[in-house]
Amino acid sequence: MDPQRLRAILEDVQAGRATVDQTMQQLRELPFRELDFAHVDTHRHLRTGFPEVVLGDGKTPEQISAILVELARGGATVFATRVTAAAAALVVPAVPEARYLPIPRVVVVGPTPAPDRGRGVIAVVSAGTSDVPVAEEAALTAELSGNRVERIFDVGVAGLHRLIAHRETIAAAEIVIVVAGMEGALPSVVGGLFARPVIAVPTSVGYGASLGGIAALLSMLNSCAAGVAVVNIDNGFGAVRMAAMLTRKREP
Amino acid sequence: MDPQRLRAILEDVQAGRATVDQTMQQLRELPFRELDFAHVDTHRHLRTGFPEVVLGDGKTPEQISAILVELARGGATVFATRVTAAAAALVVPAVPEARYLPIPRVVVVGPTPAPDRGRGVIAVVSAGTSDVPVAEEAALTAELSGNRVERIFDVGVAGLHRLIAHRETIAAAEIVIVVAGMEGALPSVVGGLFARPVIAVPTSVGYGASLGGIAALLSMLNSCAAGVAVVNIDNGFGAVRMAAMLTRKREP
Amino acid sequence: MDPQRLRAILEDVQAGRATVDQTMQQLRELPFRELDFAHVDTHRHLRTGFPEVVLGDGKTPEQISAILVELARGGATVFATRVTAAAAALVVPAVPEARYLPIPRVVVVGPTPAPDRGRGVIAVVSAGTSDVPVAEEAALTAELSGNRVERIFDVGVAGLHRLIAHRETIAAAEIVIVVAGMEGALPSVVGGLFARPVIAVPTSVGYGASLGGIAALLSMLNSCAAGVAVVNIDNGFGAVRMAAMLTRKREP
Amino acid sequence: MDPQRLRAILEDVQAGRATVDQTMQQLRELPFRELDFAHVDTHRHLRTGFPEVVLGDGKTPEQISAILVELARGGATVFATRVTAAAAALVVPAVPEARYLPIPRVVVVGPTPAPDRGRGVIAVVSAGTSDVPVAEEAALTAELSGNRVERIFDVGVAGLHRLIAHRETIAAAEIVIVVAGMEGALPSVVGGLFARPVIAVPTSVGYGASLGGIAALLSMLNSCAAGVAVVNIDNGFGAVRMAAMLTRKREP
């Protein structure tokens, strides 16, 4: 509660400008105001430059189109994730300036911002070719959030030399997002080789005992390397959201 | 590998003070020389100020003592986590300058460093009183890593007003580590109320359908709030290691 | 067993109006009668005003139509849940007075009863837009059961201020049904903020580690708030059935 | 927050008996003032007659004693659950007026309130003798909450006639709490026979495929009877807390 406001209320009652009953009523309404700061946070994307995002999963093309049009009204860059090609064929014509990127399955409206809102570079590292859609969703989200991104794809543990070929890029990154399915070993290896913090993204790539990505998820949670944290299966978007938040430059 | 040392060795062979064979032998004997860039990372604590840590779990008091004595030889601050009171009673007398902190179950050797190695403050937020050991292990680890820490304990979702009472501290933190057992809802609430990145630590506090912390872990992985990543159950240490790495000031 | 009836039987044998063998046969048939009270309970909807309900899941449109026609014969209000739009297109024309509500996926036959059969109000609170079908199924079921309902939708923990904006409605409710998928944290938050009993409904909304709603279910079962009980995943109907039973006015 | 107290404070500042600064300090020191409506709820036991409860699990006898002494200071009835006999032997002598009930493993301080705070009767039904500790914890909690309780123990589905012998009591109850381990079938049977709402409590009684109570929990969540909701394994306390909240008489 804002002390100034409380002081003013109390001074009013002290000075007889308000009765005790009026003051009690005012105080009773205060907790509500307490939460006002939260309300402001729902507009945090306006302050921080994170674009608005629509999760396409489970929405009809009509719903996606309508929300994108609404959100883009003010000229902001907005995008929708997990949009199938079939849905995109209906969404793109319905939304002015929309374009579809099939690999990350994203519909974007508006320009990509300049990469000047985050400190340093976010490296997005992925293990196999089947992990690319999740990795590319992450990389694109980072770019749309105004971060600089390095893509280092297809460097799984079955061919470690390919990873090491990129060692300078990774070692220089502010944060490394590591995307892997199957046994999910890559975040441990990256965390062990490089002294950089890792946000690990398990994917649902695999079959049988991969249990839809649970095997990779468990592997990453048990990483013996220091500095590894994990997000939900296939949640490349969430990993970047955290990375972007961590690297966001504070306003002066 | 220490560049000075390598330079000296090479100058010796250049100057004829050592033969090529002697030099090759020297290089071979230097630990980890063959994968040099990795080697540096094993000494990263020297560069970055992270203290050496011993995981007490599964080691005898004699082993813990011996490793602490060895690591502390150079005067560095070192500590051992997950040390039971019974083990500590044997370890502390055997290690010069060791002291035991019973709540986080940590034996520390050497002084706590000045809190000047990380950017900003790491807030450690915990839900219930039973979560305090994990939270305190996290907070202490952060302090021993040279970070500034704010402890905000016992602010679970069953009494949200207590959390909100600390809203300024949390909103100002660089990173928020949120420790919770049972339903593990606190990270989502913190992530929803404050625009700060959250590292969520599920604890094994609970019974029955908490499945030893799995319920809290799943809850955190599915957080609908943006900017939440998760570490293993009870892994307060790991959460801080990542937070410290993320906030570590870069050397100029 | 009805003592009067037993007395009559015994008086008959005492008075010689029945032989011992006849009496034994009568007693042998009694246990059956014992259960008669249960049989009456299958007609409890007649007494209590709960409408008959058909679970559309796993039935053909023909089966749904036939059962609805049969049940509605006496003029009662009946409805079918979990009816897809495709099935509804076949069911509605086949059942007189039937109408389809696409969001809760319900076919209703007959009028909505006056909201005078339950004490107070049942509040139906839901977290995300994807949880609305389950929440709306719950709200509609409550209305068709003769309860007064308040819908408070889209107030998930990622935007807690929206929940608090409805605090007077929730605090005044007799029971709060809280519907949430993903991490399922909302029932704990509602239970913590308001001194009202909560019936928590996990939904299958989510992906990856949500395990089809198991994560939300476990979260709710481990709620640290007092006064939270849980029903099966997506079982909005069951939650309302319990709430309606709990608030049903007793016949004088 | 107690309105009388707030009024007194405000009258003091209005009358000049306290300065604004003193008043602000007073308000700041009142616990939980900043989120007032929530604060009231933390004191809800004063209004509603719910006793304060200490979860003994995971606390030392010294901690339990200290908290009980603290809570009982104002003369209220308080109790601690899940206290082992060994712990009770240390707690009871340390807390004035404390007594230990070994079967529900509860230490009670103060008198049992008159059973006049709830509407009707809470029936506590349990399946096997091994389920009695959980059932008795529930029954005792209900009594200490000022509810009238009927205990109907050892009426599992393997001997259904015993359950039916109590049919009048169950049918007359406001709510039925059903406690069962192993296959957890009893809540479905009670819900099917009687038109009363059921709060089902799975217990960890069983072995092998009972998975520590998970089998009973799943069984109860899938109940085909209407009006069954479920709490965590062995959580007799939680079931009663909800039942007591549901039956609490509203203040006029």
Added chain:
Amino acid sequence: MDPQRLRAILEDVQAGRATVDQTMQQLRELPFRELDFAHVDTHRHLRTGFPEVVLGDGKTPEQISAILVELARGGATVFATRVTAAAAALVVPAVPEARYLPIPRVVVVGPTPAPDRGRGVIAVVSAGTSDVPVAEEAALTAELSGNRVERIFDVGVAGLHRLIAHRETIAAAEIVIVVAGMEGALPSVVGGLFARPVIAVPTSVGYGASLGGIAALLSMLNSCAAGVAVVNIDNGFGAVRMAAMLTRKREP
């Protein structure tokens, strides 16, 4: 191996009507000759009257037709289970004398044998209407195996009086097969009310926490009633196979 056939072969070689080499070739060509005692068991259906059965699941209509034609060649009654209506439309015209029963999803070729091969009656009891396909597959299999069958369907625990209405039939049965999904409580209830052995068949009927039948399976494995054994989910066929084997009259 048919003793008569073996005797004939040996008499041929004894009488010089076949050479030793011819005889060895004959023996080699007889299926399964090398492990004779086992071989007899593969032809056990000839001795015992169990019909040959084709599991339709995972076979093409062409494969099902071909196998049925082959097996029915000798005039025996054969049938195929788990045949979809679509597959049956192709199978039935291709197999002489075949007929399709849509509810148990079975294609039968040849007459139903007289019910004189088993002792007593096999009662098939099922809980809900959705369990009928599994129950009917069981009942039909029992009839095709030459057993007498009593069908007692739709007597789930939510309406126990319906079960008790059939108590004489159940009490008189040699074995009771109990088919139930959701919470799977019915076998415990049947086992508790009647002193008859129960083979419990969990079904995949349910949703959410029924986990595709795992909840019912666990419930049945933990039955507190004596004399309950369990088969795989939806395995009505397997339950009857065991029941038929248990009740098969021994040849004199």
Added chain:
Amino acid sequence: MDPQRLRAILEDVQAGRATVDQTMQQLRELPFRELDFAHVDTHRHLRTGFPEVVLGDGKTPEQISAILVELARGGATVFATRVTAAAAALVVPAVPEARYLPIPRVVVVGPTPAPDRGRGVIAVVSAGTSDVPVAEEAALTAELSGNRVERIFDVGVAGLHRLIAHRETIAAAEIVIVVAGMEGALPSVVGGLFARPVIAVPTSVGYGASLGGIAALLSMLNSCAAGVAVVNIDNGFGAVRMAAMLTRKREP
């Protein structure tokens, strides 16, 4: 309820030796009179010769002793299962005629009945030496139930020839109880080699991925052999109870 007793009571009231009120009181006091047919079943051990059994697990030695003394009062054979050696040392001296069998961990009171109550022989087959306690509990229970038993122990799939050496005994058995831990393959092999019905008992023998017997349980539920049903992990007693019920000779 004993028909003779009921007849005597009714003759008394018929003859005027008892009033109707006295008779009603008598009937009320008879245990379980209200659900007569069920009541008979609770005394079924008197009719059928099944001994009363106490599950020692989770009871104190005092409780076990007291129950055994009570049950044995009428001269019947009774026994307690899952009694540790330590408990037995306290139970045996306290119960007249009690003896302890350490391998099946059973305390028996009274003589073993003649093996004439069941049809044929129950074969108890077990895989490894660690499975013997469960198998021996099964075998002893069968003997105490008046069945003839053949023990065929230590014939696991790693040495199949040992199993085949007993083929005549197994092929002649009425039912085969197969006890196995680890991979639980033995029931499938027995079911495949012999045309006899199998009750499979998984044991908790194993480590790691045996998951406390779940691996063996799943294996047995998925048996490709016909005529296999399964009971809970380590439930040798339950398997025999079913086998004894299945083979019990019907009274003429």
Added chain:
Amino acid sequence: MDPQRLRAILEDVQAGRATVDQTMQQLRELPFRELDFAHVDTHRHLRTGFPEVVLGDGKTPEQISAILVELARGGATVFATRVTAAAAALVVPAVPEARYLPIPRVVVVGPTPAPDRGRGVIAVVSAGTSDVPVAEEAALTAELSGNRVERIFDVGVAGLHRLIAHRETIAAAEIVIVVAGMEGALPSVVGGLFARPVIAVPTSVGYGASLGGIAALLSMLNSCAAGVAVVNIDNGFGAVRMAAMLTRKREP
């Protein structure tokens, strides 16, 4: 690191052909070269004769075609696994010399190599007809890898004599690959009967409690037979890759 290369570098600095700074730079780049040996291993198929393989799962027909054309450019034999018939209809015409084998679902380009690259014979044993696609994928992969293969299909534990009929072939094999779904007992039986190492392949064949192959997987991991190791569910390809590697003749 290649000692010759290091020697040369040191001799250069010793001889003044390089400065210390140049040498340090060269050494810094060495770790990279360290991993060069791994790079060579990515070309190991060239050295060892293993064909290149494309996992068709999750790739479009266009992608499969393009990769096969690329890989086959040098004349090598290549193949794609898990190609549906629909995909094959598009792939085969697009790739010169390609042919489709529908049962193992493999597209092969180029000739089958002579079976002279491995020691001895790999036996591929499978349990049921539904396991054949996985078994045939394994057998074909072995042949394409230049191994001699014996197929022994449809010899599940329900008909063990069929397995024993092939005992000489199995006993003579270098390695036995055993493919089984449902209860997955066959590897234990093969491992018990024959003193040969077994690579066990669980399949997803089954339903209900087979959990998509998890039951078979667990069964195999708990095998009581010596010499059994396990690969992922349905991973016939992986089993053969290991077997081929184990039996590969070393180059002289």
Added chain:
Amino acid sequence: MDPQRLRAILEDVQAGRATVDQTMQQLRELPFRELDFAHVDTHRHLRTGFPEVVLGDGKTPEQISAILVELARGGATVFATRVTAAAAALVVPAVPEARYLPIPRVVVVGPTPAPDRGRGVIAVVSAGTSDVPVAEEAALTAELSGNRVERIFDVGVAGLHRLIAHRETIAAAEIVIVVAGMEGALPSVVGGLFARPVIAVPTSVGYGASLGGIAALLSMLNSCAAGVAVVNIDNGFGAVRMAAMLTRKREP
């Protein structure tokens, strides 16, 4: 069946030296003889030089001693695994020539055989210090089986350069046994770096989401590297048994 033997039998009946009935009896007994070859396999350790092994887990010290004395009678080398130090203190004095190795927890009786029974070297690689007991059990078992062994311990993925330092040893090994707990990533890395077959041994080292080794097990089963097969958690013995069988030199 031995063709010679069958021929002799048939010649007897042809020549009149046996009657048809005698011959049928002889043939009936044959299947038994069929399995004789299996019996020989139980003595396979005599032929192949594998020592007899006693699994100490779940046996009393007396049982272990007795079995070891019995097995060692013929002068063979025998050993017992999983013997605690406490048990060893009782076993070693009771068995002549026995010695205890505390780290692998093995009691050995008799000399270590010369390492000449297997082809090449078995490399045993382990990740962390806590994995050493399992790895050392494996290495010792290999030595006692007459194999040459290389131990490469403490080379987990968090310090990959240590693994690479041993690359020549690993690349030269016939088989590599890789032992790892926590995330279980090491087998994938070894399989990716070296073209050698890997038998992966997950260990129960870890906590929380390691689920007692299940995380490592799943990780290894999903390995993206070619040539990796897996054994049960902590089953170092089983991995070596397979490796020894695979490398056993065939008798000429």
